[in-house]
Amino acid sequence: MSVPAPFYLALSAALFALGTLGVLVRRSALVVFMSVELMLNAVNLTLVTFARVRGAVDGQIVVFFVLVVAAAEVVIGLAIIVNIFRARDTVDVDDVDLLRG
């Protein structure tokens, strides 16, 4: 491990912050979704880094389960986005406020 762990963690933190920024700033539901994927991947990098630092494989197992949940989440989320688009003709998250009281 010739690259020290903090470098990987720095990359991970930067990617996570970028993803957070995307979720907060962008209004297209699709891009918000991609930003969520970005955040998930940043966390995966942290998990793999610490798995390597500790020399245990458990962190990689957690990444495996994150991948499973991310796959299910994308499928359901995109189906919901398609439904919203069919109903509202938009995927702008600011325009979808039906549940607002």
Next chain:
Amino acid sequence: MERVLFAVTAVLALAGGVGVVASREPVHSVLGLLLVLMSLAVDFLLLGAQFIAVLQVIIYAGAIVVLFVFIIMLLNVRTGEGARTPRVVPPALGIALSAVFAGLLVAAAASGAGQAASVGADFGTVQQVGRALFTAYALPFEAASIVLIVGMIGAVALSKRPAPWGAPPDRRGEGRR
């Protein structure tokens, strides 16, 4: 060598991340996401996680990105997210969050979290991960299959349903309400 590879992938991943957040066209965002995913796969290899790197390429780059592209093609979303000026609060929040993470990072680096354990050549191979998956993590592994089944059924149920809460009649032509 490893350092050069890490530097290249880090720059590519950050560029891709900026691309996801900043590009106007959703398709460009997807391409940025793909860049991030592939760079991270290389990083996983550098960290000795061969199995996870392969999964990253197959599942993320192979399946999820393609799904995104299909949905963009299906929706044919008009690009202009308008030039509505961003409110002040979300960027400020983003900057504050970044500052917090940077602080945590400096703290972690200062505490010397960098002493990596020495690992054998078989660390992170399919054999090792698979053995852990089917012994210590057998129950969560089965639960993961239930999650995937629920996801599949949910997706089918959601997309088979007619358009909910009042479709615009001019687009549908059949006035379904």
